[in-house]
Amino acid sequence: MAIRERLSGNEATAVAMKQINPGVVAAFPITPSTEVPQYFSSFVADGVVDTEFVAVESEHSAMSACIGAQAAGVRAMTATSANGLALMWELLYIASGSRLPIVMACINRALSGPINIHNDHSDSMGARDSGWIQIYSETNQEAYDNMLMAHRIAEHKDVLLPVMVCQDGFITSHAIENIELVEDDKVKAFVGEYNPEFYLLNKENPIAVGPLDLQAHYFEHQRQQAEAMKNAKKVILEVSDEFEKMTGRKYGLFEEYNTKDADVCVVVLNSTAGTAKYVVDQLNEQGKKVGIIKPRVYRPFPVDEIVDALAKFKAIAIMDKTDSFNAAGGPLFSDITSAMYAKGVFGPKVINFTYGLGGRDVKAEDVEAVCNEVLKVAETEKVESVYNYIGVRE
């Protein structure tokens, strides 16, 4: 029987890590992810996990130690937010380029400056091209479930890439929700033993990791990495299917909500999708035909599937909880519009809303305003403004 619990997003993440029982966790405190290593170190102190907890002196060293540990031959995990992720930047690329299936909980928080401890997606969105698989989570349940699936995806022989499981700082990380946990033995069986083919601690077959790789081979290695990211899509779906068989909870590349009869669609990540579902339910009752698409897998970007899902709409509003400061829209907007163009889908009108930066409260009225604007675009077939902000004093 599944276990019914009430946990915060951070605690749910830590519980998933406990059930996974990785070889090494190396982490450094940063709000709002701090609780993850805090909870986890209590599991270590109480002897309920085998893990070596390495209380490093920075996030740079956290990722460096994860790379050393994973290359040595064990599962390595960490958790971080915002500036911590930024400090890891250099190593994010080394982890993925060295094809090390490290798993990280990214508790999304606004990047400095100015310093701000609250939620937006500027941290993980900045790392979107670092070669990490990125999976976003609306609720504590999703953050937990995604974490249980992460190793299966990362370690698949056709993938071998690190995975970042993202959730909204404070909004889900610190809010307690009802959650259904999977039993320890089922998690153990699902995640499986880690048996890397090549690892540093193998005396019989010593290896070297992280070479100087110049003009003759670097490009081929990058090409292989690109292929691995393409392969990840299929593997994510397979693992998600298997997870559904175990738990009954279905996960895909993205979630469609009330899109069946909708004329327009709002695309939104993480916890704001929850607010949007509430708004859309009400608007649907009023006869307004609006639905939601909530991307779960952002890297690899599911070009074909998301374009297929979006092609039928008259208008689409894409919400970005980060600003790319490029005068050309946020990352989700850029990726979706680029995908649509590449697939020859020119029908829907597309607008972008930047919202909620630095933890600015995202109210139902804000989402409703976005819905009304995209409904207006559909009705008038005119886009007055492509790049928009919501919930900010102008």
Add this chain to the structure above:
Amino acid sequence: MAYNFKEAVKKPERLAGGHRMCAGCGAPIVARQVLRALKPEDHAVIGGATGCMEVSTFLYPYTSWKDSFIHNAFENVGATVSGAEAAYKVLKKQGKMEYDTKFIAFGGDGGTYDIGLQSLSGAMERGHDMVYVCYDNGAYMNTGIQRSSGTPKYADTTTSPAGKVVPGKQQWRKDLTEVVANHFIPYVAQTAPMGNMKDLYEKAEKAIYTPGPAFMNVLAACPRGWRYDTPDLMEITKLAVDSCYWPLYEVINGREYNITYMPKNKIPVADFLKAQGRFKHVFKKGNEYMIEEIQKEVDSRWENLLKLAGQA
């Protein structure tokens, strides 16, 4: 067991020849000697900070390292190796490791004194069972001889050039050996590849087989940066040691200081400086004060060490 040069050199070579380090460079000699101190049956996981030695010994698809080797980035070999050591500990605990593995990190002075200092300090403080070996050539040689905090005062480097107004580096060298000794870790040593390598070998053996963290600061002369003829490597290393510019000593638990080599005749530091092109300008007329200053500083640091060792 007492050091036996003939026996030591018979041990299997763990750093294969054919790498691309310069002739007359001290660094690969340091690496070979340190690895020679391993028991032949022990496997090693070796980390390398970005630098001359890493890029010259591990150029895809070749490696000179017969043990397992990992290069991560410039500033994080301390943390990287501490992660590998943590992995070993957990596998040992789970009964999945059948043999003993030793953990050794190599970094140059740039990757150790400067950009990697935090990572080194963290690894030492956390108590990982590893040895960090700094091969100190006194500048960023890999990127083209830029000054580091290990560069001696007045040295001519490409970012502290001996110009018309500013005569080379203006600051004294950081004493990293003391910085690490003050972490109160089980074993810290300062050594150099000299003579029959006894000092270096014995310290490496102690560092590797003392449980817990150990640090070795090893002088590794650089013919390009120091500007000497490549065959002079061994001679120049000896001048550094005999002038007490680079004393050989060890510190046990941060408290017990042992000077392991007492020069019979402490030679003037000018003899060491004279052998190097990077100090050419200090011998120009009117620059005598520079040599005097350097001598004074070397004497003062040596006296301080004698006091710490109870030999003053």
